Amino acid sequence: MTAQRLGGSDLAARIRAHVAGRAAARRDDGRPARLVIVTATDDEASAWYVRSLAAAAGKAGIDCDVADLGPVATAGDLTARLTALSADPAVDGVMLQTPLPAGVTLAEVSGAIDPAKDVDGANPLSLGRLAVGRPAYAPATAAAVVALLDEYVVDLAGARAVVVGRSAVVGKPLAHLLLDRDATVTVCHSRTRDLAEVTSTADVLVAAVGRTHLITPTHVRAGAVVIDVGTNPTPDGGLAGDVDPAVAEVAAALTPVPGGVGPVTTALLLWHTVADSASAPGDSP
Amino acid sequence: MTAQRLGGSDLAARIRAHVAGRAAARRDDGRPARLVIVTATDDEASAWYVRSLAAAAGKAGIDCDVADLGPVATAGDLTARLTALSADPAVDGVMLQTPLPAGVTLAEVSGAIDPAKDVDGANPLSLGRLAVGRPAYAPATAAAVVALLDEYVVDLAGARAVVVGRSAVVGKPLAHLLLDRDATVTVCHSRTRDLAEVTSTADVLVAAVGRTHLITPTHVRAGAVVIDVGTNPTPDGGLAGDVDPAVAEVAAALTPVPGGVGPVTTALLLWHTVADSASAPGDSP
Numbered sequence: 001m002t003a004q005r006l007g008g009s010d011l012a013a014r015i016r017a018h019v020a021g022r023a024a025a026r027r028d029d030g031r032p033a034r035l036v037i038v039t040a041t042d043d044e045a046s047a048w049y050v051r052s053l054a055a056a057a058g059k060a061g062i063d064c065d066v067a068d069l070g071p072v073a074t075a076g077d078l079t080a081r082l083t084a085l086s087a088d089p090a091v092d093g094v095m096l097q098t099p100l101p102a103g104v105t106l107a108e109v110s111g112a113i114d115p116a117k118d119v120d121g122a123n124p125l126s127l128g129r130l131a132v133g134r135p136a137y138a139p140a141t142a143a144a145v146v147a148l149l150d151e152y153v154v155d156l157a158g159a160r161a162v163v164v165g166r167s168a169v170v171g172k173p174l175a176h177l178l179l180d181r182d183a184t185v186t187v188c189h190s191r192t193r194d195l196a197e198v199t200s201t202a203d204v205l206v207a208a209v210g211r212t213h214l215i216t217p218t219h220v221r222a223g224a225v226v227i228d229v230g231t232n233p234t235p236d237g238g239l240a241g242d243v244d245p246a247v248a249e250v251a252a253a254l255t256p257v258p259g260g261v262g263p264v265t266t267a268l269l270l271w272h273t274v275a276d277s278a279s280a281p282g283d284s285p
Numbered sequence: 286m287t288a289q290r291l292g293g294s295d296l297a298a299r300i301r302a303h304v305a306g307r308a309a310a311r312r313d314d315g316r317p318a319r320l321v322i323v324t325a326t327d328d329e330a331s332a333w334y335v336r337s338l339a340a341a342a343g344k345a346g347i348d349c350d351v352a353d354l355g356p357v358a359t360a361g362d363l364t365a366r367l368t369a370l371s372a373d374p375a376v377d378g379v380m381l382q383t384p385l386p387a388g389v390t391l392a393e394v395s396g397a398i399d400p401a402k403d404v405d406g407a408n409p410l411s412l413g414r415l416a417v418g419r420p421a422y423a424p425a426t427a428a429a430v431v432a433l434l435d436e437y438v439v440d441l442a443g444a445r446a447v448v449v450g451r452s453a454v455v456g457k458p459l460a461h462l463l464l465d466r467d468a469t470v471t472v473c474h475s476r477t478r479d480l481a482e483v484t485s486t487a488d489v490l491v492a493a494v495g496r497t498h499l500i501t502p503t504h505v506r507a508g509a510v511v512i513d514v515g516t517n518p519t520p521d522g523g524l525a526g527d528v529d530p531a532v533a534e535v536a537a538a539l540t541p542v543p544g545g546v547g548p549v550t551t552a553l554l555l556w557h558t559v560a561d562s563a564s565a566p567g568d569s570p
Binding site for chain 2 (some may be wrong): 107125131177185186
């Protein structure tokens with residue numbers, strides 16, 4: 001058995017086309033859509049990601065600025081900038097790129113991002129609203145996982161979903177999104193005992209832990225759908241997922257890395273920038 | 286085997302004594318502690334609960350007002366009152382009692398409660414902060430479950446915890462509190478398939494679903510710790526839990542209903558009213 005490949009490129013292209021239509025209409029209206037990415041790091045991988053995101057925004061017709069506060073920015077500097085951007089009527093989306101300077105946490109400063117512009121769902125208020133079913137942008141990666149499951153018509157109601165990783169940007173919001181879709185949801189992490197025993201109960205297994213090939217065939221029930229959120233750098237300059245490729249011999253379906261969750265994440269960040277409002281009914285890409 | 290009885294009365298009494306000390310000091314300072322409970326219902330059970338809470342507050346030396354907006358209050362009425370109370374420097378705690386008028390949801394109006402006064406953790410921002418490890422009041426019931434587990438020295442790190450119920454006031458915040466204590470957490474609900482199969486994996490099982498005696502011995506692993514959050518009215522005017530008393534023959538430990546989670550919940554609501562701030566280090570009852 002070889003798992004179906006759950007590629008994200010086609011879905012991402014459709015979302016981007018939808019975004020481009022919105023962005024063109026906005027430009028015709030004299031109100032071009034604008035995304036501002038705030039950075040405060042000299043991390044190379046981060047810079048590469050920000051450039052690729054800015055390029056994707058540009059291609060879709062979204063003006064994208066990078067506001068670099070440098071690696072010595074304080075929490076106060078970041079909060080002030082995020083507050084100003086949130087108040088700026090010419091700005092539609094505000095994203096705070098990690099890593100942040102030593103001693104500054106995302107949870108601490110992201111509360112300054114207006115939830116209506118919080119395109120990567122970083123503000124704890126966005127997460128709280130998500131959890132209670134109020135309109136909010138989910139972190140783009142978490143939203144991308146559910147979008148991919150929908151793309152391939154994976155039935156979540158009543159399914160057992162296991163998320164490996166409890167981060168505020170993927171694991172926790174994803175747990176709420178999956179609960180909202182009526183899955184029975186388990187969150188595992190580094191302190192989980194007998195990880196393979198827990199993960200092998202999953203109909204839908206999501207690896208979002210940031211450890212290359214942590215999930216092996218022994219972690220996966222035959223016939224499970226496996227979503228790989230990992231993007232771990234390899235020595236040769238490539239990317240490896242959290243899921244061992246040998247899992248394809250056991251799973252029914254598996255997302256590739258790269259080319260799975262990643263492109264959908266980028267497309268959804270852009271979508272959140274041009275969407276009328278968070279989770280507005282009838283307003284999906 | 287008969288399960289250890291995890292009563293909450295002693296813990297609740299200790300918390301109330303701690304609250305009374307704080308409240309007395311505040312009164313000596315000329316700044317008496319004040320809790321305001323906002324109601325908008327003529328539900329009898331709700332009125333009974335509010336009276337008992339107000340009585341407990343009074344006994345602990347906390348001034349407690351009930352602001353009854355009546356069953357025809359609109360979301361706007363409620364939001365305006367909660368905003369005003371949040372801005373009133375004489376008010377320490379604001380609680381919005383459910384049920385609410387038809388068409389008004391707790392999530393919709395509770396965003397108007399200042400998180401610093403949100404003693405029952407109703408504001409989605411409180412839940413979001415809780416999820417990302419920022420200071421916030423948890424809903425008192427969810428906090429009471431963890432306080433009881435601590436009281437009886439139940440080791441949560443690495444334990445498998447299963448929460449039955451996904452409400453915004455118990456199941457979801459409790460999942461975050463248990464994750465924060467390094468448990469592996471599963472949330473079940475009405476759409477969960479094979480509930481007994483999932484719940485019987487639990488080292489710690491929490492029933493918070495509001496269905497009398499839903500959890501039977503077949504749902505429980507021998508030796509599990511079982512926490513019963515249910516308070517279901519019985520025909521004879523009493524209270525029944527979500528857990529069948531026969532579970533005591535299987536579990537290692539079980540909370541009684543009444544006399545388990547309930548008194549601790551009330552005591553923690555009062556504690557939140559006099560605490561210096563949400564989850565302040567070193568400031569616990």
